[in-house]
Amino acid sequence: MKRCEVCGNDYENPFEVKFSNDNKSHWFDCFECAVHRLAPNCNECGVRILGHGVQVGNHFFCGAHCARLNGHKEIVDHSEKIFSQ
Ligand SMILES: [Zn+2]
Ligand SMILES: [Zn+2]
Structure with missing residues (x-):
């Protein structure tokens, strides 16, 4: 066992x-x-990532918001595109 x-x-x-x-x-x-x-932790806020999250290189983020705070300005949420229309 x-x-x-x-x-x-x-x-x-x-x-x-x-x-x-x-x-x-x-x-x-x-x-x-x-x-x-x-489960990886968000590289910015430390929260545990249980969903898809965002990976940039070897770094994991809980979402686009935290990825951008870490300097990855190109990362965009699909939801943000919808709401800005
Ligand atoms: Zn156990
Ligand atoms: Zn985060």
């Missing part, structure tokens, strides 16, 4: 998260532990 790599629990129904780029396996007993270990 695989133990959760965050809390060590040996829950009877653990699940595996595997990344396609390095084929590394991560085992967890719950989504909260998986998020704690794997």
Whole structure:
């Protein structure tokens, strides 16, 4: 039985998260532990990114707003385009 790599629990129904780029396996007993270990933090405000977010190079942002605060002026939200029309 695989133990959760965050809390060590040996829950009877653990699940595996595997990344396609390095084929590394991560085992967890719950989504909260998986998020704690794997979800990136916004490079600007520090919030955990659970949705799509924005990636610029190796930096992750929670959205276009934070990407622009970090100097990436070219990043635009689709929603901002709609509302400015
Ligand atoms: Zn856990
Ligand atoms: Zn942010």
